[in-house]
Amino acid sequence: MAQYYIGIDFGGMSAKAGLFDAKAQLLAKDTVATSKDDAYMTTVAKMGQLVKKLCADNGVALKDVKRVGLASPGVIDGENGVVVRWGNYHWEDRPLAKDLSSAIGIEVRIVNDANAAAYGEYAFGAAKAYKNNILITLGTGVGSGIIIGGKLFEGTAGAGAEAGHMVIQVGGVPCGCGRRGCFEQYASASALIRDTKRAMFEDKESLLWKYAGGDPEKVDGKTAFDAAKAGDPAAQTVIKNYIMYLGEGIVNLVNIFRPEAVIVGGGVCNQGEYLLAPLRKYVAEKLYIGCDIVPLTINRAALGNDAGIYGALALAMD
Ligand SMILES: [Zn+2]
Incomplete structure (x- = not known):
């Protein structure tokens, strides 16, 4: 059984997702517009749809995605999967990892976006x-x-x-x-x-x-x-x-x-x-x-x- 991973970069204007195989090869990317005018659960639903569409478009079953990583703005408590605070969207103590996970049936881990960029450069880029x-x-x-x-x-x-x-x-x-x-x-x-x-x-x-x-x-x-x-x-x-x-x-x-x-x-x-x-x-x-x-x-x-x-x-x- 093939195993896949998804990385999402969520921001004030859009959420971008990449579908990767188990060797971290990028297979496909997709984007959805996000807005601070959306209710929190609407934003969660949009990201859930993004994941589902990315998988469907590329013939990947959701159950074959082992885990989703999510880079989000704001103060992120990664251990508990919570957006502690994000001023731009007026979010406080939002259990984003749990809520997105419920929407797609896949384990989700979250990290602050600037920290994610550093981790990405370390794992795959200039800081290797x-x-x-x-x-x-x-x-x-x-x-x-x-x-x-x-x-x-x-x-x-x-x-x-x-x-x-x-x-x-x-x-x-x-x-x-x-x-x-x-x-x-x-x-x-x-x-x-x-x-x-x-x-x-x-x-x-x-x-x-x-x-x-x-x-x-x-x-x-x-x-x-x-x-x-x-x-x-x-x-x-x-x-x-x-x-x-x-x-x-x-x-x-x-x-x-x-x-x-x-x-x-x-x-x-x-x-x-x-x-x-x-x-x-x-x-x-x-x-x-x-x-x-x-x-x-x-x-x-x-x-x-x-x-x-x-x-x-x-x-x-x-
Ligand atoms: Zn300052």
Whole structure:
């Protein structure tokens, strides 16, 4: 009897599911739209339908799926399968693993989405060789996942490993968490976009205007990199500062955990060495224990948008 696994990456706008065989080969993927306006049980039902459809479309019987892994936003108590809190959907103490399991008749394990991404990169992606590693995902916020000794470190009730809310500038930019100066207010793609726009308005001659098509609303995480590569001083300053803040956060994390590797994910890491080379240099210069004494690898993530489903898969296969 063939055995299958399913990894689901559930988010505010959609839930993506991947069907895998017992060798972790991806057989098929499917997606369903999700909404914060849906009742909790409607969301559960949508994910249940997604699993059923994915199996039916690929000729797999539900009873042949050994386990489902689910990556979810919010504070996740994986041991008890509970979403302790997720602000965006106003969820509190939702037994999501049990409820989804009831809907599909398959055991379900859940994990926080940022932690899932780290686990996915460790099990199948860029962090494979490193039993101690940290994934930093640069998106709307800064997601982080910490692997210690080959195990995900989630903190009590899954409430830890939130490196995005480590303050790197006391009294700095206000953050959604209520504090000021959090890492994600400086190192996220959103922060980069904000700082790119600011630089545009401060310098009407900047090439940033050209690369944004003359419209500040068209600025994205790539604009400042494009203009910087073309030699624009304002853009180069934006990138230099961005790498400084990203570097400071990474130095803090490395000083505490001293992982073998830091993996950087999110759209910004598509810049490759243009981002990573100066970042490595910055981090190496600031570490308490230098890289000459204890080596440190900084590389880009490998799984892209599929990191969540692969992380959920890794959890399901454990
Ligand atoms: Zn914060």
